[in-house]
Structure formats: C-alpha cells, structure tokens
Amino acid sequence: MPEHMREELEVGAELSPEPGIGHNSGSVNPFVGENAWIDRFIGEAECKAITSLSRTTRWRLEKQGKFPGRRILSPNRGGWLLSEVIQWRCERAVA
Numbered sequence: 001m002p003e004h005m006r007e008e009l010e011v012g013a014e015l016s017p018e019p020g021i022g023h024n025s026g027s028v029n030p031f032v033g034e035n036a037w038i039d040r041f042i043g044e045a046e047c048k049a050i051t052s053l054s055r056t057t058r059w060r061l062e063k064q065g066k067f068p069g070r071r072i073l074s075p076n077r078g079g080w081l082l083s084e085v086i087q088w089r090c091e092r093a094v095a
Contacts, residue, residue, distance in 0.1 A: 039081055039082055039083045040081075040082050041071065041073060041079035041080065041081060041082070042079055042080055042081075042082050042085065043079050046082075047079075047080050047085055050085055050086070050089060051085065051088075051089060067088060068080050068081065068084035068085055068087075068088055
C-alpha cells in the first residue's frame, strides 16, 4: 500500500468513533462515523495496492459475490468505490 494511504488510514483509526475500529482491533474503516471521508472511485492500480490481490483473483471473487463489484464509469473506464474495498479489507482482517 502506498505510504500516503497508510498515513491516512492511521489518522482515520485515531479519529474513528465506532467501537471496535482502530489500532487495537486491526481493522480501520474511515468511511463511518462523524469523521467519515468523502468516497471516491479507485482504479486498477490503487485497488491492487489496497487488496494485494491480482486482477484475475479479484475478478473471480467478484463473480462469486465475495468482492465488491466494479462500476462502469464510462465506455472505457471502470472502478471500485474506495469505501467498499476498504470495508472488504476490514472484514477480511477480522476473519
């Protein structure tokens, strides 16, 4: 994961008002609570950096309903909602 994203997640963990979310629980979801970030779409490279999964593995998991679905943004562009990918990662960290 890129360094700037790690720093942002650490800040989100400190500010998160949700119980069970933070440094001690091992999971961070900065899209909940009063300090929630603004959601955005992410592309292939950023999704891979967050999940550490290859494009093919993510595609297979998506087909099985085990990974957030890709959104079509234009005829030649697709992406994932950052909040859904982070939520998926948080759920995997707990499991």
